[in-house]
Amino acid sequence: MAATTRTNWAGNVTYRASRLERPTSVAALQQLVAATPRLTALGSTHSFNEIADTDAVQVTLADLPPLLEIDADRRVVRVAAGMTHAQVAAGLEARGWALANLASLPHISVAGAVATGTHGSGVRNPSLAQAVVGLEVVRASGDLVSVDASTPDGALDAHRVALGAVGIVTTVELAIEPTFQVATTVHLDLPWDAVTEQFDAVVSDAYSVSLFTSFDDRGARQVWTKHRVVEPAPSVDLVALGARRADGPVHPGENDAASVTEQGGVPGPWSERLPHFRSTFEPSTGAEIQAEYLVPASSAVPALEALRPLEPVFAPLLIAAEVRTIAADTAWLAPSSGRQSVGLHFTFRRDAAAVADAVERIEEVLAPFDPRPHWGKVSAASVERLHEAYPRLDDFSALARDVDPIGRFRNAFLARLLS
Structure with missing residues (x-):
């Protein structure tokens, strides 16, 4: 396929690939890989950095038969x-x-x-x-x-x-x-003192809990509680803690609430409740840049308190910040590998220079809490810092050299990371 101007979903990365290949079978993919000096797999284009970019060949699996x-x-x-x-x-x-x-x-x-x-x-x-x-x-x-x-x-x-x-x-x-079935309930404006004093109780009160904040005086401006209906009902009274129950569907960012999955405590299939957004809608503005850092769960409250003074930096730039919990993984390079974690996610307006400045400030503030950047989002972390954050990265680099000694799958992102 001849090269055309293509970007990631958010429009902040313009792909440099000389061409995009679309094999229609695994056998065709095997032949393509063996015959191509360098190539990089392209997923659904939802990464915000250059992890899927290359100056060589990109390949998408979108045309392979569904299975x-x-x-x-x-x-x-x-x-x-x-x-x-x-x-x-x-x-x-x-x-x-x-x-x-x-x-x-x-x-x-x-x-x-x-x-x-x-x-x-x-x-x-x-x-x-x-x-x-x-x-x-x-x-x-x-x-x-x-x-x-x-x-x-x-x-x-x-x-x-x-x-x-x-x-x-x-x-x-x-x-x-x-x-299984899940019911989503949303509360608004949980005060900061309740967030910090009751954090563990709130985030562990249901199968899946998300807090959205702008780091301003509203505290957690939205708390999404996703209850697995066969389990005991949530027991933390968010209204008693100062929040109020939403009287209709809400979007965590700036789009129409029609794009979010059903709220209001109405039970429904896991597939239609665990995602925040309906697959039939564009979930967000598109013109955005995302960053995310996972810190140890024990550092969640200090990390949130350390970020609050950055509210003037966030005010003109931040669309939404989400706080989520993640259990420990065994995958070598999972951001939650080996530790119970809390993810601090930032969706910014698509202003690359302003976001770069904000990300540097965020990483400075979070440095005492051993943050691990999400691999598909923007970060200012140096290669040295990433090797500190991911203890198995050296082992992974050795494996990558062993199975790909000629660097067929190397792009600029991997060449820097795995050098």
Whole structure:
């Protein structure tokens, strides 16, 4: 395919690739990989940095045949890597099955979400990558190999969040469970003193909880509580703590609330409640830039308090900031690897220079709390800092060199990170 001007979903990255390839079979992908000196997999374009960019060839799996094979005995589903979570969720729900969790956007591809350590929320819910029990990947040679728990040397945990560095994933096996229902309730304007004094109680009060803030006097201007209906009802009285229950649907940012999944405490399938946004709508402004940092759960309140003085910096720039909990992962490069975590997410207006300044300020403030940047979002962290934040990054670099000695999958992002 001839090169045209293409950007990521948000429009803040213009891809430099000489061409975009769209193989229609795994065999064609294998041939393409073996014959192409350098290439980079492109997911659903929802990354905000250059992790999926290259000056060589990009390849999308969007034209590979959809696949959704359920092994009920193993409680595993095998899916095509280029499918979106919306497609997978709908297919599972129709057959009476579920994933344990989903990201706020169902629009993102399964492989892209896994490769970057994307997560949802919940004190018991690790990142989406932790659900991976096996995968198939095209290596630099063009060979198709399988990786699962029986593969030696912790290879599965190395491949769960692999940044595109060890090959192009074609299929993913995910752990599943019987379908379940969730009800979402939203409260507004939970005061800061309640946020800081009752943080652990609030975020652990339901299956999935998200707090949205602008770091101004409104405190947590929205608290989204997603209750798994077979479990005990939430017990923290947010109204008694100073919040008020929303009297209608609300959007966490600036768009019409028609795009959000149903709120108001109405039970519905996990697939239509765990995401914040409906797959049939554009979920946000599009013209935005996102950053996110995961800190140890024990540092959540000090980190929030340290960020509050930046409110004048955020005021003209911040669309929404979300606070979520993530359980510890075993994946080497998951931002929540080895530790119970809290994610501090920032959606900014698409002003690259202003966002760069804001991100530097955020990272300075969060430095005492050992923040780990999200792999698919913008960050000012140096390579040295990333190696400090991710203790297995050196091991991963060695693995990437071993399986791709010629650097077929290296782009500028990986060349800097894994040098």
